[in-house]
Amino acid sequence: MIYLDNAATSWPKPATCIHALEHFIAKIGANPKYSLHQQARVGEDVMDEARSNVAKILGVKQPKHIVFTLNATEALNRILWGYADRGFRVLASRYEHASITRPLSILKKRRRIKIERIGDPVTGIISPDHVHEACENNPANLLVITHASNLTGTLQPVDKIVSAAHEHGCAVLADVAQTAGVLPIKADKWGVDFLAFAGHKHLLGPMGVGGFYVADPDMLEPVIVGSAGPGDASDEIPTGMPSRLEPGTPNAPGIAGLGASCLGLLDKGVSNIRKEHQRLTKKILDAFREVPGLKIYGPADVRKRTGIIAFNIDGLRPCEVGEYLDQKFEILVRTGLCSCYWGNELIGTIPDGVVRASLGYFTKDDDVELLIEAVGMIAEDLPRSV
Ligand SMILES: Cc1ncc(COP(=O)(O)O)c(C=O)c1O
Structure with a gap:
């Protein structure tokens, strides 16, 4: 086949991924988010290591600004719902996946955001000129861009577009679901505000892992809230990262597998x-x-x-x-x-x-x-x- x-x-997944996932279930098992005993701490170390491997692949210096989710769909929804406010004007490429176009369409109904698709009418590629043109007389709050189209593989020049958007005070969300693990990504260098990734695609992790990077966590309202663990002292949402945006029990075995796969990618x-x-x-x-x-x-x-x-x-x-x-x-x-x-x-x-x-x-x-x-x-x- x-x-x-x-x-x-x-598919297939690397043997190191399968081993790390199995090892977590068989030998660690404890909940890394809630408890402070020795097994929970081992679990937390495994998650920290995975976070730091993902951060290296995404070109992020601050691993704590990487948040794990179930998949890229959840990551994108949480960024869009946590950032796009009432009256926002959102620019998007013509290649966006349903995990962006559908939340945007609901946000249009519920928060009355405006959506404009920009880019070359034939190739779909967005140039800095398209961004300047769209923002010149009508400010936009967010530009959403898929680094590589999942339909045609077409790449967008995210690095050039970020600076053009920032000139107009417009934040940028890059969807790297199809590029993380197969194309060098430099989130810090590009200056991108948000990045969403799928752990189970080219990062070679198991299904059930994805996540996002946020440059300034204060820009994002938490959409899902709950326990952040031993430090919970009130109903206030914690301010520290990643706790602020990563409540509840994580898919720690999956994240362990993702961490091992990312290590292999970094070696290669x-x-x-x-x-x-x-x-x-x-x-x-x-x-x-x-x-x-x-x-x-x-x-x-x-x-x-x-x-x-x-x-x-x-x-x-x-x-x-x-x-x-x-x-x-x-x-x-x-x-x-x-x-x-x-x-x-x-x-x-x-x-x-x-x-x-x-x-x-x-x-x-x-x-x-x-x-x-x-x-x-x-x-x-x-x-x-x-
Ligand atoms: C460009 C792009 N964004 C987002 C997604 C959603 O990813 P997930 O399947 O992890 O939810 C996909 C999935 O194919 C994709 O190709």
Whole structure:
């Protein structure tokens, strides 16, 4: 079986991740948030180490400003609900995932925020000029930008956009769900205000872990509150980080697994992973360009995209191609709108979406070659239904 659905969640997971998760459950077990006994302290150390590994990967100097959540969806919701206030004007790219567009749409109804989609009408890429243009006569409070589209892999120049937005007093939330672990991220250097990540995608942690980084915790109202542990002396919300934004029992075994995976990524070097993905992506794109009737979405230049390859074959629905890849070749990809409605509108793939193959840490040349062969055979042989 060839797993090319790493944009949904990565698989397989490193042995070190599985071992750390099992070890936490079997040998540590205690609740790192509530108690002060020796086992709880061991658990807390494991969480601290994981926090510090994630911080290194995200280019964050203050690990305490990293908050663990269940997934990137929860992280994004907590940032948007905790920051976007009544009357806010929010700018967003056209590639935002449903975990951003849906909370924004509810915020529009309940808090009367205004939403404006900006960026190039063909590529969807936002330049500093787009930001200046949008903010010049009409101030915005927040710019939300997905570092790499989960639909086409298209990269956004987050570093350049942050300074443009800050010139107008507009804060920036970068969604790095598709880039953390495969592309160097420099939160501090970029000066980004908020960053949301998925621990279970390219950071190679288990499902059930994600989180966010906040530059200034006072900017964010806690959305979920509860016990912060032994220091709870009143109903006031604690001011220290991460307690202020991380109440309740965490997925400590999952976080232990994430910490171990991140250590492996730091040893390997994210830029080496990036080079390997660029090489494999180029191999697929070069081969796909030779297939008659196959359309590829996103930038041609592998420096401007990640290892996500979205495509369609003339006369075939994406779900038919996906099913054939699955049933006949045991190649697992995602098909459809990929939770990115506005991105599909941009690239003209409503209502059926695309076939999306996404590379992962363990993807090899053999996997890519079989994908190329299988797609070539489908394009040539499969009877057309549309
Ligand atoms: C760009 C992007 N943002 C957010 C999410 C939501 O992540 P999660 O599945 O961890 O909730 C995804 C998931 O695919 C994504 O691709």
